[in-house]
Amino acid sequence: MSDNNKILAVLSDNFRLLELLLHSRGFRYLLPAITLISVLVANYFVFIGVPNERVMGAVQRLFYFHVGSAFSVYFTLGVLFLASVCFLSTRVYLFDALARAAGELSFVLASAVLLTGIVWGHSAWNVWWRWEPRLVSMLILWLLVMAYSVLRASSRFDTESLRGGAAVLGIVSAIQVPIVVYSVKLMPQVAQLHPQAVSSQGLEDSNYIVALLLAIFAMLIFSVWLLVVRTSHLLLKEIIQD
Amino acid sequence: MYFCLLKKDWLCLSRSPGTIAAAFGLAVVCTVISGFCFRRVGVSDFEMRGLVPGVVWLSFLFSSLAILSQSMWLERRNRALEACLSLGVDGGKVFFSKLTINYLLISILGLFIIVASSLFISPLEVGEVMLLFMICLLASGGFSAIGTLLALVSGAYGGREFLLPLILYPLIIPLLAASIACSHQVLSGDVSLVNDFWFQFIFLFDLVFISLSWYLSDFLLSFERQ
Numbered sequence: 001m002s003d004n005n006k007i008l009a010v011l012s013d014n015f016r017l018l019e020l021l022l023h024s025r026g027f028r029y030l031l032p033a034i035t036l037i038s039v040l041v042a043n044y045f046v047f048i049g050v051p052n053e054r055v056m057g058a059v060q061r062l063f064y065f066h067v068g069s070a071f072s073v074y075f076t077l078g079v080l081f082l083a084s085v086c087f088l089s090t091r092v093y094l095f096d097a098l099a100r101a102a103g104e105l106s107f108v109l110a111s112a113v114l115l116t117g118i119v120w121g122h123s124a125w126n127v128w129w130r131w132e133p134r135l136v137s138m139l140i141l142w143l144l145v146m147a148y149s150v151l152r153a154s155s156r157f158d159t160e161s162l163r164g165g166a167a168v169l170g171i172v173s174a175i176q177v178p179i180v181v182y183s184v185k186l187m188p189q190v191a192q193l194h195p196q197a198v199s200s201q202g203l204e205d206s207n208y209i210v211a212l213l214l215a216i217f218a219m220l221i222f223s224v225w226l227l228v229v230r231t232s233h234l235l236l237k238e239i240i241q242d
Numbered sequence: 243m244y245f246c247l248l249k250k251d252w253l254c255l256s257r258s259p260g261t262i263a264a265a266f267g268l269a270v271v272c273t274v275i276s277g278f279c280f281r282r283v284g285v286s287d288f289e290m291r292g293l294v295p296g297v298v299w300l301s302f303l304f305s306s307l308a309i310l311s312q313s314m315w316l317e318r319r320n321r322a323l324e325a326c327l328s329l330g331v332d333g334g335k336v337f338f339s340k341l342t343i344n345y346l347l348i349s350i351l352g353l354f355i356i357v358a359s360s361l362f363i364s365p366l367e368v369g370e371v372m373l374l375f376m377i378c379l380l381a382s383g384g385f386s387a388i389g390t391l392l393a394l395v396s397g398a399y400g401g402r403e404f405l406l407p408l409i410l411y412p413l414i415i416p417l418l419a420a421s422i423a424c425s426h427q428v429l430s431g432d433v434s435l436v437n438d439f440w441f442q443f444i445f446l447f448d449l450v451f452i453s454l455s456w457y458l459s460d461f462l463l464s465f466e467r468q
Contacts, residue, residue, distance in 0.1 A: 088461045143412035150408050151395070164465035165395035168458045169409060172388070175454065176413055183416040183443065 027228055035218075035225040042068075042218035045211040059123040064212055066116040068219030069109045073141065074177075076106035076223055080148075081174030084167040093238055094231075096163045099170050101230035103148040105223060110142040137184040144173040144180075243331065247339035254316050255343060262347070265308040269355045272301035277362040291364040295425035298374065299418055301355045303411065306348045310389040311406050313344055314397035324466055333463030334456055337390065341455070345386040352378030366429075373428045377444070381421040384448040387455040388413055394462055420444045 046064045053060035083099035086092070117135065122128050129135065148169055152162075255262070276297040280290060317323040317340070326336060356374045360366040366374070389410055396405040423440040432438075 088458075140412060140415050143415075147409040147412050151405065154396075154405055161465045164462050168391065168395060168462050171458065172391070172413060172451075172454065175450075176416070179416050179447070183419060 031221075031225050031228060035221050038214070038218040038221050042211070042214040045207075045214050050207045050211045056120075056124050059120060062116045062120040064215035065219075066113060066120060067212060068215040069112040069116065070138070071216050072219045072223040073106050073109045073113060073138075075220060076102045076109060076227070077141075077145070077174050077177060079227065080106060080170045084170035084174070087163065087167045088171070093163075094235065096167065097231045097234035097238070098227070099167060100152055100234060101227050103145060103152060103166075103170060104230065105226055107142070107145040107149045109223065110138065110145055113138055114142055133184045137181045140180045140184070141177060144176060148173055244335045244339055247331070247335055248342060251313075251339050251343040255347070258312065258316065261308060261312040265305045265347075265351055266354055268308060269301050269305035269351060270358055272304050273297060273355060273358045273362050276300065280363075287364065291429060292426075294359050294363050294366070294429060295422045297363050298352075298355055298359050298425065299422055301359075302348075302352055302378070303414075303418070305355070306351055306385070306389070307407055307410075309344060309347050309351070310386075310393045310410075311397070313340055313390065314393040318397050323463075327463055327466055333460045333466075336463065337394070337459035338456060341386055341390045341452075344390050345382055348386055348389075349379050349382045352382060370428055374425055377421055377424045377428070377441070380441075380444050380448065381417055384417050384444070384451045385414055387448070387452040391455040391459055391462070394459065417444065417447050420447065 042064070046061055050061075052058055080099055080102040083095045083102060087095035087099060117138070118128055121130075148166065151169055152166055154162075276293075277290075280293060285293070314323075317326075323336070327333060353375050356366070356371055356378065360371060389406075392410050392413070393406055396409060420440040420443045424438065424444065427438060427440070
């Protein structure tokens with residue numbers, strides 16, 4: 001057996017191990033348990049632990065879901081990029097399943113960011129939408145992941161060409177994200193209403209900061225759990241179809 | 243080999259005059275309708291001049307789609323692309339020759355749209371037309387690269403007409419914004435483009451995405467060989 005074939009055989013065994021891991025008890029019971037506890041604790045802090053915000057009242061609590069979703073969007077986009085690169089390099093179906101799961105999840109999370117932002121923004125600033133850099137960059141990001149999801153849904157059966165094309169689109173979209181965020185900031189500015197950074201514009205009370213950190217952690221771990229579930233589902237679907 | 247492929251693509255193009263006519267016709271239609279709509283709501287001549295960059299690039303986006311979607315469709319008809327690749331032709335050269343033809347055609351289309359805008363939207367001086375064409379030449383590079391790559395992705399599936407714009411347009415928003423900013427600057431009287439940030443941004447965008455598209459096309463075409 002040549003050296004290249006030996007390397008591929010070892011990698012293939014590792015990927016089979018990884019596939020087994022997704023169906024192991026650790027992932028089947030431990031991860032959902034951690035996710036449930038994190039979400040419950042975060043929700044307790046968000047709805048009961050912190051008082052109503054002085055100016056915006058109860059609507060301000062959307063902020064915790066909004067920021068948590070935004071962090072999760074960038075996390076899932078990173079997973080999409082890495083999984084797409086790995087799939088193009090190795091052609092192992094696990095990475096394609098992971099990329100597809102990450103793409104779909106990032107679309108859902110980006111929609112959540114936009115919707116919570118719109119509702120909170122209307123309550124806080126009396127406008128449904130403003131062409132601000134942060135809002136525009138999230139909107140463009142949403143369009144990018146929507147395009148990926150549409151491509152994946154465009155064919156009933158996942159052929160090798162579709163997987164390769166989706167991986168290419170995933171890589172190009174993920175590379176586009178920092179370019180979009182950077183270039184949008186340089187466009188003609190309207191007076192910015194969106195908070196620039198948590199540390200410089202509010203959340204001086206430690207209760208708010210704790211609630212925010214818990215919300216971000218809960219959303220991230222929830223995203224990881226959803227990724228694992230969806231990837232397992234796609235792997236099982238592939239096995240059945242084969 | 244590259245020049246043989248270029249000759250092949252040129253011959254394919256010359257045998258599809260309908261596509262070229264559709265692209266140029268769509269460019270005129272977009273420009274005329276934009277001019278009509280804005281004039282109808284009472285936009286003044288001075289304000290129309292400010293709308294020229296937006297109208298030019300909007301017409302450019304819609305009309306160049308006809309060229310991009312058709313380019314890969316011709317390759318996939320009768321599995322011509324698979325046959326070409328199975329002969330051992332380098333995938334990168336196939337992609338680059340397609341990119342070159344698309345770039346040439348889209349650049350000519352851009353000049354046509356600028357002239358049409360000068361006629362139907364707001365009169366432009368010859369110097370302004372030339373500067374806008376220079377911006378168009380630069381922006382067409384990155385646009386053609388991403389467009390050809392995504393035409394390759396979308397061309398394999400039914401419904402490519404709606405799929406290509408859906409996956410292409412979000413990706414070229416930064417390029418579009420930079421092109422409009424540069425065009426606006428030219429029409430405002432600032433002709434020192436080389437030192438301008440947005441002009442350099444277009445150049446870097448082209449550099450990054452032409453290289454990336456060329457590199458990724460090889461992976462994409464390897465799936466076609468299977």
